[in-house]
Amino acid sequence: MTVHHPQTPQFFLTSPSPCPYLQGRAERKVFTHLLGERAPALLDLLSQGGFRRSQNIAYRPACERCRACVSVRILVDEFAPTKSMKRVRSRNRDLVARMSAPNPTSEQYSLFRRYIDHRHAKGGMAEMSVLDYAMMVEDSQVDTRLIEYRRRGPDSRFSAASDGELVAVALSDVMADGMSMVYSFFDPFEDDRSLGTQMILDHVEQTKKLGLSYLYLGYWVEGSKKMDYKIRFQPQEHLTPKGWERYEG
The missing domain is CATH 3.40.630.30 (Gcn5-related N-acetyltransferase (GNAT))
Structure with a gap:
């Protein structure tokens, strides 16, 4: 049985949806929640890995056959x-x-x-x-x-x-x-x-x-x-x- 520490972030994967940038492609995202006093440090760490924030969620593209999105x-x-x-x-x-x-x-x-x-x-x-x-x-x-x-x-x-x-x-x-x-x-x-x-x-x-x-x-x-x-x-x-x-x- 896998046991998650209460402060260890858990990551989730969205279902495929139409890509808003490239016609005819589908996108998926991996995301986690930014909650509690560790949220700023977690966002710092995830940003180094190409994540973005939307409200209390940090996400990044996780498309199966496409790597077109590049963090800048x-x-x-x-x-x-x-x-x-x-x-x-x-x-x-x-x-x-x-x-x-x-x-x-x-x-x-x-x-x-x-x-x-x-x-x-x-x-x-x-x-x-x-x-x-x-x-x-x-x-x-x-x-x-x-x-x-x-x-x-x-x-x-x-x-x-x-x-x-x-x-x-x-x-x-x-x-x-x-x-x-x-x-x-x-x-x-x-x-x-x-x-x-x-x-x-x-x-x-x-x-x-x-x-x-x-x-x-x-x-x-x-x-x-x-x-x-x-x-x-x-x-x-x-x-x-x-x-x-x-x-x-």
Whole structure:
């Protein structure tokens, strides 16, 4: 008989489901629960092995005949923005980023709904209610931060209340060696701003300020247009069968 220590994580495997990135393929995930005081240390360890967090679950792909999902992390101390990234930063000089505890608001949910309805209306998050959204933000037993990006008000230096409209939100974890972008969304009608790129650039700076080495971006899938943007942030490391290896494509 197998006896499990009460604090030993148990891993489970999902049933096959359609792959959201590569047409005609199926995906499976292996997952475990992040619970109790050991959750932060467990997430640190699992992140080294390519796991991601969603609420109190850590998961990673476990597809039988496919290894297309590659874990990616940016080397923040060596990162230098490209000319196009510098232009994105310049276009967003009027934004103020404020990091706080993960507290959901109706304003965030309105922006989230606008983003999902415009960009991912047929995706798995399309049916999320305001309660589902609140659970996504709050349900964490690790060090999770919420970063709001607002238009700069005339007196932003002196009062957060002077900041204007909310245009983007990121939910991110702080781990022992870096930050991990768990989920982000933005105003889909602000295309000229390239807000997805702006949030990653800001997270590189936030990670540096915390004295950490890596910004974890999740999975890059070669051949998936949804994931092409991740490869632009270099230098970066990819998780291979030999461990984390430097990639400069």
